[in-house]
Amino acid sequence: MKYCYLILLLCCFSVRLSAQGTIELNPEERAYLYHIVKKSPILDQNIGRYFEYKGPMVRFMNKEINFDSIETIIINNPEQLFIRTSEIGKSPKGIIAEAANKMALWELNKVLLASRQSDKELERFANEYARFEAILTPKLPPAAFKGSDPGEEKINKKLLNVLNPSLSFEDKSAMLASFNFLSTDDQLMTIEALNTAVNDYVEERSFEIFQALGGVADQFHNVLVAAGDGSETSGLLNEREKDENGRWNKGLPKAVGLFPYQVKLIVPEKRKKTALETLRFSTTDFTTAGEGKLTQLHFDVWGYNSDKQTTVVVERNGLSYHLFGSDETRFLTPDSAFTNGKTFQTVINDLEFNKIGDLKEKIYGKKGFDYQIETAKKKKDETELKIEKNEKEYSDMTRSPITTSSKAPRDVRKARKKAIKNGTVTDQKHQPKTDSDKPKRGKGQSEIVDLYNEFEFYAKKIKDLEREKQEAVDLMAIYQRRLDQYKEMMGFHWATYTEEDGLYTFQDSTTFDSYTQEFTFRADTLKTPFEVRLLAIPYGSLSDEADEVMLHINLIDAEPGFDARLQLDLLDAFASNSWTLNQPLFSKNDSVAVRQLFESLLDKKTPITAVSRGQGIGSWNGLQTVRAANRGEMSAYPGATAEEQQINRMNPEWARLRVSQVNVTLNRGIFIEINTFTDPVKTNLKATNSSIADGMNRYKLTGNDYLSALRTATIIQKMKSELNLLAGTYLTREEAKIVIDRLNKSLDGLRVSVGATSWKWQELLGQ
Structure with missing residues (x-):
């Protein structure tokens, strides 16, 4: 009940959109979309030409274009901008999604800023804010609401301050901690509710804008994610894009505060009262499209940091695909080269080979704790043996008898001889000599005491060394757990790849296009889980502080060949058993694509590849017609009468098999592909x-194989004729000659493949 009004507003908004059938962008949205496409190198390169601005080109004094002024012109004169959505729809889907995401962020940024200002400011965005609030409200804890009457509760206005998109996570966390009405659990629920609401709103709006731009997808997942310690560091400040020359783009919104961190609860420290802490490594789970479709991931890095290498890891079935930031631009590639600054691998290496390596040497090395303990134990044992020996000797000494000799001692005898010589001899009697070994016993006692002191010294040393060793082992275990986490984040099995002209092909045929930032899993019928990890680079291998990085991830399903610039599906274009084509291949709607083909042909360095096939009997795979595995033919269409058979022949399930496909793809070259299929009803056609x-x-x-080959040959002939004519229409005489010569050389050499053999198309048509 407490948010019925919000849901009602949202429903009204949704009905308005669905009633239109398609979502149309208003003049302000179109103007800003033009701005972001033209200011973003990757967007401008891929879809910029399809935004045809016919108004005055306003420039600054330095000759740079003033897009702010052009925005105003477009808003006031919408007819000055024409957007070719049909051509944009043939572009890389991730590129369209990136433009849509930036548009949605721009909108949400304005909505949330207005929500913190006056009601008059918010009135402009009433529907949008109601939509956001309807997403947010059910996810908030009860403590976040104010009011006691049922149905009258409202979100506490203090929480609106946390919605400020310019705040860092650290600021938001501190603000939540200052609210006495929120417990620590409530704080966690609140920040997670805000994060989910932002992602859900941006995903919904991005998909609507994606469709408005001509994008087509059954699966559309848009995720904003951040990793780092949540403080406002260089990663947060440098979120803008760089162009190919390393220059910062200006004028795009600073919306990094909208990128959610994955958060956990901690015990608040005295110096830091907040109970929330960001995860340094974010993990997002996805599932491949399956159903015979491609799975395309598009990456758009925000929070670019030239000192720390952005690192993204995609892992599926234990195989890890690595994407690294360049030291010049925000773009990712599988190439880990990074001239200056810190990479995640250098952090791992420092931890493994320096921190842990030093501890291993300290414990197990040549002069390590093990050696010192073993040496001390040997010394202790040797001392113990000496004690036992000396004590035995002393014991034997104390048990020996004391002897007395009647013979005068030597010194007495010597003195008497001297006295006799000097004539001073007397009759004094000498004392008998007693031998008790007293000095020797005293020395033995002293040695035993010293040995006991030495024994105690080694015993204490061993105890101290063992304690220090255990401390080092415990510390190494802590370091090892951190290292294991780092390595797990990077993945244990790295996918190998080859590269050609910016297109990286991994060992399992997964690809990454550095020009479009598209990561593509090949088409598969099965849906398999995988995850994307965003790694923040810590300041040091043992540091818990890490600079921020923000990432926009978009997942879209795509049919194989969706990006062909020219896509012609000639459905049932030939009469029964005939290969005569009475309709033109190209129409005015193909004019832009044809001009792009001619532009590519004018560049003599652009390679041309052409393939033509007579596929014979076709079958429907759920997405398109393909060559049938079962080559068996039917004698006639189902039905008891000729009329019923004709009705069944025109049934869409049969008609879709009689199709000719012409695709021209312009991507690092020109690729022309022509395929023709028939239905399985037998033909009496003979060569x-x-x-x-x-x-x-x-x-x-x-006969169906032969018939499809004849129809393919006819299409080649007609394609050559029409393109030759259009070249003369669209181009100068000199340009037309170059295009016609290159095109004819390629088409004239074509052979139509049929099963395991092929024929020249001219031979098939009897030329």
């Missing part, structure tokens, strides 16, 4: 050319 007839017999080809 009149003996060479072709022999080939059909040799390779066991059917």
